[in-house]
Amino acid sequence: MRPAVILLVLFFQGCAVQPQVYKVVQSDDAYDFVAVIVKPGETLSSLAEKYLDDPHKGWVIADFNEVTSVAAGDEIIVPSEPFAKAYLSQQGYQTVPVLTYHNFSETKENLMMVTKDKFERQMRYLKENGYTVISLNQLFDFLEYRKPLPRKAVVITIDDGWQGVYTIAYPILKKYGYPATLFVYTDLINGNRKTLNWEQVAELDRGGVDVQGHTKTHRNFNKIKDAESLRKYVSEVENEITESTRIIKKKLNKDVKYLAYPYGETNNLVIAFLKQNGYRGAFTVKRGSNPFFMNHYTLNRSMIYGDFDMHDFKRNLQVSSSKALNR
Amino acid sequence: MIVLSPGKGSKAESPCGFKPLAADHCCLILMFFAFFFFAGCTVQQHSLDADTDTFRNLPAKYQEKALDYESRGMLREAMQSWLIVQSFYPDDIETKDRIERLEKKSQAKADVHFQAGVNFYQKGLFADASREFLLTLAYEQDHEPALDYLKKSFFKPIFSTYVVQHGDTLKDIAEKVFHDPDKDFLIIAFNDIDSSMALTPGTTLQIPLLGDDFPWKEKSVEVMTRNNAVQLDLHRKKRKVPTTASPGTKPGETAETGSEKKNDEWSDLVKYRKAKEFLEHEEYLKSLQMLLSVDINFRDVRELIASTEVYLQQEADAHYRKGISFFLAEDLDQAIGEWQEVLRLSPNHLAAQKDLRNARRLQEKMKKY
Numbered sequence: 005m006r007p008a009v010i011l012l013v014l015f016f017q018g019c020a021v022q023p024q025v026y027k028v029v030q031s032d033d034a035y036d037f038v039a040v041i042v043k044p045g046e047t048l049s050s051l052a053e054k055y056l057d058d059p060h061k062g063w064v065i066a067d068f069n070e071v072t073s074v075a076a077g078d079e080i081i082v083p084s085e086p087f088a089k090a091y092l093s094q095q096g097y098q099t100v101p102v103l104t105y106h107n108f109s110e111t112k113e114n115l116m117m118v119t120k121d122k123f124e125r126q127m128r129y130l131k132e133n134g135y136t137v138i139s140l141n142q143l144f145d146f147l148e149y150r151k152p153l154p155r156k157a158v159v160i161t162i163d164d165g166w167q168g169v170y171t172i173a174y175p176i177l178k179k180y181g182y183p184a185t186l187f188v189y190t191d192l193i194n195g196n197r198k199t200l201n202w203e204q205v206a207e208l209d210r211g212g213v214d215v216q217g218h219t220k221t222h223r224n225f226n227k228i229k230d231a232e233s234l235r236k237y238v239s240e241v242e243n244e245i246t247e248s249t250r251i252i253k254k255k256l257n258k259d260v261k262y263l264a265y266p267y268g269e270t271n272n273l274v275i276a277f278l279k280q281n282g283y284r285g286a287f288t289v290k291r292g293s294n295p296f297f298m299n300h301y302t303l304n305r306s307m308i309y310g311d312f313d314m315h316d317f318k319r320n321l322q323v324s325s326s327k328a329l330n331r
Numbered sequence: 332m333i334v335l336s337p338g339k340g341s342k343a344e345s346p347c348g349f350k351p352l353a354a355d356h357c358c359l360i361l362m363f364f365a366f367f368f369f370a371g372c373t374v375q376q377h378s379l380d381a382d383t384d385t386f387r388n389l390p391a392k393y394q395e396k397a398l399d400y401e402s403r404g405m406l407r408e409a410m411q412s413w414l415i416v417q418s419f420y421p422d423d424i425e426t427k428d429r430i431e432r433l434e435k436k437s438q439a440k441a442d443v444h445f446q447a448g449v450n451f452y453q454k455g456l457f458a459d460a461s462r463e464f465l466l467t468l469a470y471e472q473d474h475e476p477a478l479d480y481l482k483k484s485f486f487k488p489i490f491s492t493y494v495v496q497h498g499d500t501l502k503d504i505a506e507k508v509f510h511d512p513d514k515d516f517l518i519i520a521f522n523d524i525d526s527s528m529a530l531t532p533g534t535t536l537q538i539p540l541l542g543d544d545f546p547w548k549e550k551s552v553e554v555m556t557r558n559n560a561v562q563l564d565l566h567r568k569k570r571k572v573p574t575t576a577s578p579g580t581k582p583g584e585t586a587e588t589g590s591e592k593k594n595d596e597w598s599d600l601v602k603y604r605k606a607k608e609f610l611e612h613e614e615y616l617k618s619l620q621m622l623l624s625v626d627i628n629f630r631d632v633r634e635l636i637a638s639t640e641v642y643l644q645q646e647a648d649a650h651y652r653k654g655i656s657f658f659l660a661e662d663l664d665q666a667i668g669e670w671q672e673v674l675r676l677s678p679n680h681l682a683a684q685k686d687l688r689n690a691r692r693l694q695e696k697m698k699k700y
Contacts, residue, residue: 238517272540299487
């Protein structure tokens with residue numbers, strides 16, 4: 005056995021370092037880094053698949069090395085996980101924009117209606133400028149300071165349930181492979197000429213457009229009806245939430261965890277009911293992006309109006325801030 | 332303590348991974364290892380003693396990065412870069428010391444900021460507190476207490492609790508927490524109880540905190556109803572019924588349907604917010620134009636219009652004064668440009684109208700000569 009032991013030692017000695025392939029460092033904090041020389045044909049995605057077991061994590065490598073692509077011969081570091089949870093430093097932190105649309109049309113535009121051409125250009129802009137469109141679940145993992153996001157992450161949401169979502173926005177979202185969230189107010193899903201029906205809503209949900217709540221009737225929670233008693237108001241608020249949750253759950257067989265407040269308006273009572281009903285968070289329409297320390301029940305969303313030009317659109321894509329660090 | 336640990340903890344497993352084999356397979360083992368040994372050695376020959384030769388750029392790049400981060404006070408980022416550098420120079424004492432120093436310094440900074448944050452928090456200075464907690468996390472990203480405080484600084488409490496005492500009824504508790512025994516239904520709504528149940532002492536009840544901005548106000552229903560009726564009347568007189576269908580209008584619906592009212596409400600809200608955005612960007616004219624298309628009774632539109640007009644007037648006056656300066660400096664083109672801007676912002680600015688006329692006349696005369 006003696007020669008075998010020697011060979012064994014030599015073998016491991018030989019294999020312990022293969023610097024032309026990779027090199028690993030581990031600290032007490034269990035951060036692992038692999039130094040890699042990119043081989044011909046390798047991409048961010050293939051490297052992510054090889055070293056991180058997930059081809060969708062190319063952004064981890066891209067962000068760490070501050071590159072948008074790799075070429076053969078490049079020397080790069082592959083971190084086993086992103087270094088900074090929210091890109092927080094003394095200089096600033098990451099913020100995530102949540103875009104809000106309502107309706108779409110071929111050519112007609114107004115504040116609440118975006119044309120097909122404009123939507124296509126906006127989505128293309130995201131692609132061409134290194135933005136990663138993420139889901140609400142990913143956003144909330146970030147808000148809970150649990151998982152990091154690509155540096156330029158953005159969320160797409162659509163409110164109400166108009167037909168244009170299915171005929172115009174959905175094919176474009178599919179083309180770019182973007183996830184999105186559709187907040188439906190369930191009374192609107194009646195299959196009217198202008199509105200979605202439940203078959204379409206289910207198809208959207210299966211196709212990557214996550215369907216979530218927008219109440220039952222789209223009542224403004226901060227507007228008291230004529231002669232409305234407190235008891236009646238409380239009962240209506242509860243009904244708006246529980247009924248829409250029940251209907252979506254029944255129609256789509258899924259849990260509803262997120263709500264977009266009608267008109268973006270909310271108050272403590274509404275939030276209390278959301279918490280009681282297991283909602284993970286909810287959105288206003290206050291313009292601005294979201295840092296990880298935002299209140300999950302009053303998250304910002306930026307409405308994209310039909311008359312926005314590209315400059316207006318870009319202004320809503322703020323992915324970092326230092327505001328809370330300033331004196 | 333930094334350990335160079337090939338393969339360990341990495342998703343990319345080292346090709347050295349093996350399972351022990353039985354002794355009677357000794358020959359096979361010898362052949363197997365001999366093969367891999369020699370195959371491995373051919374690769375190893377030129378690289379084992381010279382990692383940095385293989386990675387020509389990375390060590391210097393991360394050394395540079397580390398120094399840059401250090402100079403900007405980004406200690407955690409600097410430490411990470413030094414760790415990468417260290418993997419290429421594992422025996423370099425200076426790098427090792429540097430990392431240890433940075434680690435201590437970073438921890439000390441985190442402690443200082445955390446303590447400052449707690450002090451601010453206890454004084455109710457939440458903006459200052461959250462800044463300090465963010466800095467704590469910047470130095471030590473998994474500082475759980477800082478994260479907890481940070482969230483508390485931004486999250487308003489939604490519930491309070493009440494522990495049931497001997498003899499308490501729901502009406503008593505509602506009286507204590509809401510100053511109104513008839514609000515007992517609010518307690519029922521958020522606790523697993525009903526009005527007929529006797530309360531068990533020691534039970535903790537969840538009490539919703541309605542907050543100052545809660546829209547339903549005591550004894551205001553009657554007054555609000557009257558006001559709403561007047562406002563609705565004004566609103567109807569002011570608004571024209573749209574001739575084309577807008578989003579939300581179903582075929583056959585009239586201006587009085589819920590959907591139409593929803594659109595008016597949305598439209599006012601959207602325009603109102605847009606006007607405020609213009610105001611924030613000091614685009615006063617656009618803001619005023621937007622505000623004028625909103626129901627005058629909507630929120631503080633009336634006050635906003637008044638203040639926007641004041642801003643516009645101030646802006647117009649500033650351009651007017653600039654025009655005078657250019658005129659005195661005999662720069663007629665610039666003066667005319669400034670006064671034109673005055674009239675765009677404030678079409679009834681009499682002085683600008685007069686001076687612009689004179690300047691143009693003068694310009695014509697000068698052209699003739």
